[in-house]
Amino acid sequence: MGQNEVNKDFDVIIIGGGATGAGTARDCAKRGLRVLLLERFDIATGATGRNHGLLHSGARYAVTDGESAEECIKENMILRRIASHCVEETDGLFLTLPEDDIQYQGKFVEACQRAGIRAEVIDPKEALRMEPSANPALIGAVRVPDGAVDPFRLTASNIMDAKSHGAEVLTYHEVVEVLRSGSQVTGVKVFDHKTKATKSYYADVVVNAGGIWGHRLAEMAGVRVNMLPSKGALLIFGHRVNRMVLNRCRKPADADILVPGDTICLIGTTSSKVPFEEVDDMLVTSKEVDLLLREGEKLAPSLAQTRILRAYAGVRPLVASDDDPSGRSVSRGIVVLDHAVRDGLEGFVTITGGKLMTYRLMAEWTTDLVCKKLGVNATCTTAIEPLPGSRENAEEVNKKIISLPLPQRQSSIARHGDLAERLSHNTPVENSLVCECEEVSVGEVKYALNELDVNNLVDLRRRTRVGMGTCQGELCACRAAGVMSREGKYCTRRAKEDLASFLNERWKGMRPIAWGDTLRESEYMSWVYESVCGLNMSQKQSE
Amino acid sequence: MKFDTIIIGGGLSGLVCGIRLVKAGRRCVIVSAGQSALHFSSGSFDLLNALPDGSPVECPLEALGQLALQAPEHPYVKLGVERMKALLAEVPAFFAGAGVAVEGQGVRNHYRMTPLGAWHPTWLTLKDFFCCGSPEGKLPWRKAAIFNIAGFLDFYAEFIAGDLKKRGVECSVHLFNMDALEHLRKNPSEMRSANIARVFEKQENLERLGEILRDEAGDAEVVLLPAVFGLERADALACLRRVANRKVMLLPTLPPSVPGIRTQLQLKKYFQDCGGVYMLGDTVMKAEVEDGHVVRVYSYNHGNIPFVADDVVLATGSFFSQGLIAEPGRVYEPVFGLDVKYPEEREQWFDLNFFNRQAYQSFGVETDGGFRGMRGGKVLDNLYVAGAVLGGFNAVKEGCGGGVSILTALAVAQQIMDKRKIG
Structure with missing residues (x-):
């Protein structure tokens, strides 16, 4: 070239x-x-980055859109093979609550079977044993091959x-x-x-x-x-309350899916049309938060006592025929x-x-x-050949990075699959933790900087989960900015600007749910960054 | 349990108030839940750095007139100029007496360097910290050597060097390592300021570091170190200076703050030495009020055995310390249910930009002019409120958190002494 x-x-x-x-x-x-x-x-x-991270089995669409359901289950099975390091095979339950029509269950199971989705009716008591976080008032449950995928x-x-x-x-x-x-x-x-x-x-x-x-x-x-922009808001909780994906067994509606992922779980979504002018800056409203909480607690009542980490919204690109x-x-x-x-x-x-x-x-x-x-004649191989990260099994990778401390080993394999091998040459200094919530080491940050096209802290967060844990970037953001500037990624002035935009970005997600511990955390972040560190946002930046 | 005064909250405000009262002969108990804002202190206390409208303040006392116009509910406005002046004059001697050496006075702000290498105005700075009279102009050295521990990520030598260079100081950055620090490396989350500070409580480790500084600092006139020294010993820097044979100064790190913890420990020890009772790890749960008078206070650890006292001081801090609690639709003070002013609409509590003034940070307990708490608009005659749990000020934007904590604590103590005709 x-x-x-x-x-x-x-x-x-x-x-x-x-x-x-x-x-x-x-x-x-x-x-x-x-x-x-x-x-x-x-x-x-x-x-892509603003949805549930649900590995749909297709069951959700089985009754209303058989064709989508069939596509989903086929791709579901393909992704388990080619992207195993991005997928967690949790299975899912479709719960019927007392306020739902139990008749729907039969229709649902039948539609799933038609689409080729394994759907198994579970006794409510057995369902609660499989998934203790589920609403104990449930009157019916169906198990389907849903899962979690990291987009x-x-x-x-x-x-x-x-x-x-x-x-x-x-x-x-x-x-x-x-x-x-x-x-x-x-x-x-x-x-x-x-x-x-x-x-x-x-x-x-x-x-x-x-x-x-x-x-x-x-x-x-x-x-x-x-196209019709359709906004969907979600809430992320700071703990993983459910092991399996939880859905409502009824016609798809707002806030009826709870997906576990890594250390957290997500409830979503809402659905509202928005004008094109707003698609670049989606703000979650108090109303949406209240709706998500109200419905989420019906799936898993313990969500009422679980700390919310942040709220965010994405835009579905719906297309008019x-x-x-x-x-x-x-x-x-x-x-x-x-x-x-x-x-x-x-x-x-x-x-x-x-x-x-x-x-x-x-x-x-x-x-x-x-x-x-x-005029090119070549066949598609993407359904057969695994993606980088999914080519070797976790045990083999684990052996290669056995010198790393155990929690780091586990979380880096979870994040990078077989590519975690790149961390095998970490020095003791590179094993220092940047992010304690998510066990991200200096070595992993360096790997992301050098090989994964990272330009700023928000990019880094997407690749390593720095700042995604319970503290939402309280101290790790600053440490990561320090490592990035030391590695010559940017000068100290840019580092501070980047840190300021990272914090502002995090605040966007915390503000709609800023009460209780989240407000405590926000106040602490303000004190540490503005008062102790003297960080601020330049006029130019805030525009 | 019978005391003269019960102080709820063992942070800066509670301790200052407690020390003042025990020294005047009052029998005091401090009930403390544990950590306080001192644990992430910068090593300085701010008095007033800016007015609510954002205009910077150089001489805090001269700005009080403007402050009264812009923020009539501000605790400083309740104190008034005369009382402020008198209290400010007391503070340096107060801290020195308690074994906490500070520099600075309330007439004109000086500047501390932040962990990110920015200059920030402030009022009092702990001894041994690097600070100066103005954020511009020459510094007294030509060459400085900044040292950091290899693998310690909470100190930013490069950021600091960047700013010093702008002010004409040549800087070298050095990483050091010592055998004694190796055990911290075994568990990667151990390499944090307070753990490192424990290593340097040992004389031999301090001396070894002193030798490293001496051998590697070259011709630098001053050595700058992260503040990870002197958790319990006051002579750590003196020892380093002696061995390194040059000026050694400290710069703040990210939390936890070793100088903040040291200040907390020192004030607590002094309070206890003067006869105060400090109950650590207990939380006051509720109180009984009769005819506008607090009669009994109950704590978690003591269950249904009440605390009884003539006066009660509430110094429980802000949201972070849980002196205030926010729920989706309301903000409240959890012990007494004191009046708190806030807008009903949750969206009005916040600004979309993290770095703009956030309304929630000014929420707090309402008091009368004498810092007595109110419930349903009525004053509780023996309940005094001090520090960050108070409303009407924004500690972050106005740079007044330290000042409000210290000065309202002293004022409350004075009021109790006046009322009880002591001191």
Whole structure:
């Protein structure tokens, strides 16, 4: 590849560093295409990083949308194989509470079986023994193969594999213009947020995998994709109260899924339409918090006494069917749009709709289309070949890093799978802990800085969980900023600015639930950072 | 249990108040739940660094007029200029008497260096800490050597060096290691300030470090170290200076704060030496009030055996110390249910930007002009309130947390003495 970035040519440019974009980059690269992936912020910052992290069995959709349910269970089984280090096989229970109609259970089980989802009716007493946190008032329970998936890890792992197959990945590169020559898209113009430079990249096909932001990307290309931003708010609790995923056995509604993940659990979601102007800055309201708590406590009553760590919201990119301009008929299925066929615009493909669960299938369909356009004949292997991190079993990895302290060994294998092996050469000083809640060592921070495209503390949090634990970055943020500045990642002035934005970002999630211990923690953070450390936010930054 | 005064809360405010009263001959008990804000102190106490509107304050006493206009409920406004002046004059001798040596006075703020290498105005700074009269201009040295322990992540030598260089001081940064510190490395979460400080309680370890400083500091005139010395011994720095044969000064670390813990231990010891009773690890649960008068107080450890006293001082701190409790719809003071002023709408408690003024930080207990607590608008005649549990000020934005704790504690003690005609 040439040195002059401006003229660099690719077969395909993929816009969007969520799971779908990352998966498409992986698939395209594995099929031998020259790939460029562009992401305006960090990977997994849109809907990918702002959902339940639920490894759907498809059961939730079985009654209402059989096709989605079938896709889900197939991909569920594939992800267990190819992304084992991102998945926790917890199984799930669909609970019928006294206020729910027990008749629904029969319909539900039947629909699951039709879709190929193992669904087993469990005696309520047995269900409580399996999952002691479940509401003891339950009158029915069905066990399904739900699980937990870590979307950050999944996306990062896809990116890593794409890169190892020659893909180029540029984060903090925002597309500002889609370049056209007549009715042919030829490339994109991007703004590099780090260097503030504008550059152009060219390719035969441009894939729009921008999630809700794909609406705007399509507009830039001169076509219209009718999207409906739908906000979903969630709460993260500081303890993992449930072992299995808990759902309500009724028609899907607000706040009826409780998913365990790592050391925490999540309740969600709400669902409300929001205007496009708000999609970049989702704030969770007191009303949403109250609703999530009220409904969450019905699934697991102990949530009432469990500390909430933070609240956040994502935006689902719902797509209105093409034949219904009013936008009332919304599909949650996968939507691949070949704009050559649909709008007469060659070289532009939009992939949207779908869900985190089906990201790989979405990527496969998109890559099939891209290959067809390029006249490339190559088969998809992403359903068979494991992702980096999932290629060796945990016991083998454990042996390789046996010199690390036990808790660090466990948490780094959980976070990085077989890639934890990179930490085997940690020196005693590198074993020092940056983050006590999540057992993140100096060595792991260094690994993330050097190999996982980390530009700031928020990026680091996504890759290592620094600042995600009960303290929400109380002291570890400062330590991590210190390590990053010592490693030459940035100067001390930038380090302080970065620390300030990290804290402000954390506050965004703490503010809606700032009472009890969370308010104590917030007050403490204010004292430590503002009073003791004298940290503040420059005028420029807060704008 | 019968005392003259019960003090609820064993942090800075409770201890200052207690010491003042026992020295005047009152029989006092302090009931303390454990840690206090002193455990993450910067090594300095702030008096007043800014007004509520954000304008900076250099001479706190001169700003009191403006403060009265902008924050009429501020504890300093209740104290009034004359009382403030008198109390301020007492403070340095008060601390010296208790064995806590401080520099500074209330007329003009000086500047301390923060763990992130920024200069912050302040009132009193513990001895041995690096501070100066102005955040700009030359410092008295040409060359400084900053030392840190290898693997200690709560001290930021590079940040500090960056700022000193701006002020014309040449800086070198050194990492050191010692056999005595190795055991802390075995468990990676042990490498924290208070644990390191324990290692340096031992004479031989201090001397070994002194030798390292002497051998490696080159021609630097001053050695700067993280504040991980002198947990229980006051002569740690003197010892380092003697062996290293040069000036050695301290800079603050992230919490836990060794100088803060030392101050707490020292004040507690002094209070006990003067005859006070300090009950550690107990929490006052409830109180009985009759005719606007606190008659009995009950603690967790003592169950239904009441504490009885002429006067009660509430110095339980803010939210962090659980002197105030916030629930989704309300804020309350848990022991007496004293009046607390706050807006009903939860969203008005906060600003979206973490670094802006946060309304919740000014919430607190309402009092009359004599710092007596109120319930349902009525004064409780023998319940005094001191320190961070008070309302009407913002310790972070106004930089007045230390001052409010110390001065209201002294004022409350004075009032009790005046009422009981002692001292």
